[in-house]
Amino acid sequence: MESHPSAEAGRALSRPVSSNQDAPHPRLDELVRRHLATPFRKPPAPYSVAAFEAVARCREGRPLVLDSACGTGESSARLAWRHPQALVVGIDQSAKRLERGQRKLRTAWPPNLMLLRADVGDVWALMAQAGWRLAEHHLLYPNPWPKAEHVMRRWGTHPRLPALLALGGRIELRSNWAVYAQEFARALRLAGRQATLDVPGPAERADPVSPFERKYRDAGHTLWRVLSPEVQAGKTPVDR
Ligand SMILES: C[S@@+](CC[C@H](N)C(=O)[O-])C[C@H]1O[C@@H](n2cnc3c(N)ncnc32)[C@H](O)[C@@H]1O
Numbered sequence: 001m002e003s004h005p006s007a008e009a010g011r012a013l014s015r016p017v018s019s020n021q022d023a024p025h026p027r028l029d030e031l032v033r034r035h036l037a038t039p040f041r042k043p044p045a046p047y048s049v050a051a052f053e054a055v056a057r058c059r060e061g062r063p064l065v066l067d068s069a070c071g072t073g074e075s076s077a078r079l080a081w082r083h084p085q086a087l088v089v090g091i092d093q094s095a096k097r098l099e100r101g102q103r104k105l106r107t108a109w110p111p112n113l114m115l116l117r118a119d120v121g122d123v124w125a126l127m128a129q130a131g132w133r134l135a136e137h138h139l140l141y142p143n144p145w146p147k148a149e150h151v152m153r154r155w156g157t158h159p160r161l162p163a164l165l166a167l168g169g170r171i172e173l174r175s176n177w178a179v180y181a182q183e184f185a186r187a188l189r190l191a192g193r194q195a196t197l198d199v200p201g202p203a204e205r206a207d208p209v210s211p212f213e214r215k216y217r218d219a220g221h222t223l224w225r226v227l228s229p230e231v232q233a234g235k236t237p238v239d240r
Contacts, residue, residue: 014219017177019146024183031157032190040125040159048122055089056130058114062087063135066167068124068142069093072101073115075140075210080110086135090115091123121160127167134169139184141212144177154180156187165191171228174209176216181224188228195228 025031044052055064065083067076067090076090088110092098095117102115127134145153152158155173164171171188175181181197188195200223208214216223 014215014221016219016221017144017146017180019144019148019177019179021146021148021151021179024179024186025148025151025157027151028157028183028186029190031152032161032187035157035159035161036165036191038159039162042159044122044126045119048118049126051091051116051118052123052126052130054116055087055114055127059087062112064089064132065136065138066091066134066169067138067140068120069139070101070115070210071097071140072211073098073105073113074101075138076115077101077105077108077110077113078209079136079138080113083135084110084112086112088113091118091120093117093119121158121163124160124163124167128163132167134167137164137167137169137171139171139173140210141174141176141216142180144175144180146177151183154183156180156184161187161191165193168231170230171195171226173226174213175224175226176212176221178222178224181226185226185228188226193228193231195226197224197226199223200225 063086065079065086065088067073067079067088070076070090070092073090073092076088080088090113098115098117139155142155145151155161155164173181173184185195185197205217205223208217213223
């Protein structure tokens with residue numbers, strides 16, 4: 001693993017994920033198949049409904065890029081500059097992180113960026129119900145929930161997985177925990193999507209996409225990436 005000038009500081013801040021799982025969860029396939037077969041009917045929280053309605057008001061037919069659990073929204077701003085024709089929406093449940101990002105971005109706010117506080121699972125469900133499709137969906141460094149008993153809080157095995165899948169689009173997930181990335185890739189494949197798992201090269205490592213990527217890179221962690229290209233709407237899941 002390459003060294004980096006601020007590696008010492010990073011190491012002090014961030015340890016590798018420690019878990020009682022060293023491989024994908026043994027119930028992963030069963031959980032994914034169960035979620036795909038059973039709708040999750042939890043009603044969305046009012047703050048998530050408000051966020052969805054705000055996006056609906058501003059969308060104006062533009063392609064939609066979603067940065068789910070965006071933290072401060074630094075990655076969302078980067079995506080917005082990269083895709084000026086799209087509406088880029090960063091969503092996080094932490095008001096504190098969003099406020100920190102809003103303060104930082106104030107003088108350089110891309111015109112096509114919205115940062116909103118909501119539960120992303122709720123927003124996926126609301127968008128899916130409305131029949132929306134995404135151009136791109138980014139899931140950068142989700143909370144790992146490393147205890148095996150918390151497996152259903154990870155996105156690949158979450159009851160909201162069907163809503164995430166219904167939104168389509170090119171999906172990119174990054175994690176500093178190999179097991180998380182392996183589980184997510186397997187879940188996508190079980191749902192009939194292609195998914196590749198790799199480790200971004202030195203050029204990408206030199207230019208972190210988000211604050212957590214920077215922090216984990218500086219701590220010398222391996223950074224994992226799952227990429228899943230767009231699929232045609234209505235494609236039947238295979239291997240169920
Ligand atoms: C490890 S941080 C990663 C932040 C950012 N994506 C990055 O890479 O810098 C995980 C983020 O997920 C957010 N989060 C966790 N569960 C969420 C949920 N259900 N809805 C919205 N945000 C959530 C947390 O508030 C936190 O900001």
